[in-house]
Amino acid sequence: MTPPSDDAVVPDPDASYERAAAASPVTDRDRAVVSAQLGRPARGESAVVHRCVFGLPTSVRVAPRLDDGTPFPTVFWQTCPALRSQIGRLEAAHEMVAVNDRLDTDADFQAGHAAATERYVAFRDDLAGGEKLPGDPRAGGNERYVKCLHVHAAHFLATNDGPVGELTMQLARPVPCSGPCVSEEDVETWSARV
Secondary structure (H helix, E strand, C coil): CCCCECCCCCCCCCCCHHHHHHCCECCHHHHHHHHHHHCCCCCCCEEEEEECCCCCEEEEEECCECCCCCECCCCEEECCHHHHHHHHHHHHCCHHHHHHHHHHHCHHHHHHHHHHHHHHHHHHHHHCCCCCCCCCCCCCEECCEECCHHHHHHHHHHHCCCHHHHHHHHHHCCCCECCCCCCHHHHHHHHHHC
């Protein structure tokens, strides 16, 4: 039996856009794991860009377009149930209000967020082969407003970029976990479904 972890999601200091871009497409096993984590089939072409201490995906990079051509709303998707729960608590405690207030009052924080947003959009455009996709390509809000801390955490875990994601991870950690969130039985079940 795998022992629990007091902090299962640890940022990787070597994470970068280059590593996120070079990540290999998910294996069938990883697709089944991500599907089990999400409780629904994983959508789009994806690659695992960050893993927890148990070796399971925590953040995936998703292709800018789904198989049917529909633009995917974000490049990085947070999949870990334990981290999702921690961030959900932050959002329920109105931490986004505090982040948005800080964006309004802290010029350095706002400038860092705006610069990270530009890098994120450029990364998405590169993944799309330079195509400018319809809709708002920014992660979880825009330069002056945040509407989803989960997306910012996934972006930070994947690239080590973005002050909102970095702050989210600081506030969400430690991420206690009783053990791997997906069993071999879950993998078999979801392998048959996806």
